[in-house]
Amino acid sequence: MALWRARMASSSLLRNVISHSFSTSPFEAMVSKMKPSKELESMMEQFSLDISSQIGSCMPLGMMRIGTLIHNIEIRPGQGGKLVRAAGTSAKILTEPSASTKFCEVKLPSGVKKLVDVKCRATIGQVSNPEHGTKKLRKAGQSRWLGRRPTVRGVAMNPVDHPHGGGEGRSKSSGSHGRVSLTPWGKPTKSGYKTGPLKRKK
Numbered sequence: 001m002a003l004w005r006a007r008m009a010s011s012s013l014l015r016n017v018i019s020h021s022f023s024t025s026p027f028e029a030m031v032s033k034m035k036p037s038k039e040l041e042s043m044m045e046q047f048s049l050d051i052s053s054q055i056g057s058c059m060p061l062g063m064m065r066i067g068t069l070i071h072n073i074e075i076r077p078g079q080g081g082k083l084v085r086a087a088g089t090s091a092k093i094l095t096e097p098s099a100s101t102k103f104c105e106v107k108l109p110s111g112v113k114k115l116v117d118v119k120c121r122a123t124i125g126q127v128s129n130p131e132h133g134t135k136k137l138r139k140a141g142q143s144r145w146l147g148r149r150p151t152v153r154g155v156a157m158n159p160v161d162h163p164h165g166g167g168e169g170r171s172k173s174s175g176s177h178g179r180v181s182l183t184p185w186g187k188p189t190k191s192g193y194k195t196g197p198l199k200r201k202k
Helices: 002-023 026-033 038-049 140-145
Strands: 058-060 069-071 081-083 091-093 103-107 113-117 121-124
Touching: 081 121
Parallel strands: none
Antiparallel strands: 058 121, 069 091, 069 121, 091 103, 103 113
16 A cells, blocks of 8 residues: 555656646746846847948948948949949048038048048948958969950060060160150050040130
């Protein structure tokens, strides 16, 4: 009789333990009793609302903060990204953009400071693949794979092919001394010579 009572007590105890463990674990019970603090809630809300801290967000410059690294910048609103698009490049906002000011000063990768309209959009962060500039090509054929054809110097050509061609030794003069550098079509390449279409004088 005593043995039967002990077996019944142990079986009921084991049944209670198994049912309790499958229903709710102690960790789940502890988590359910915990309530999130107000500071944690405000932090999570601020993080979700603060889009300017998320890399990859595209928005007008007027909605960004000073010191933000950006790329793919528009020059005119709605025109599309034109500046800072090369691999591994980024620009920096130098002045605080706001709705009251019309322009925002941006420092480009070249070091030039440019005023950009605050309505122009840009993407936050840096362009990927920063090691692109340090990559070395193993052989000449690898540049051909990239679609780059060989560049032949003008002084290595004949006079019929280039204005720099011909002459004895390495000379661009082609017989006449003091000749300036020219393009293959005979236009000067230095001294600020204007090669574009001339504007009509009013």
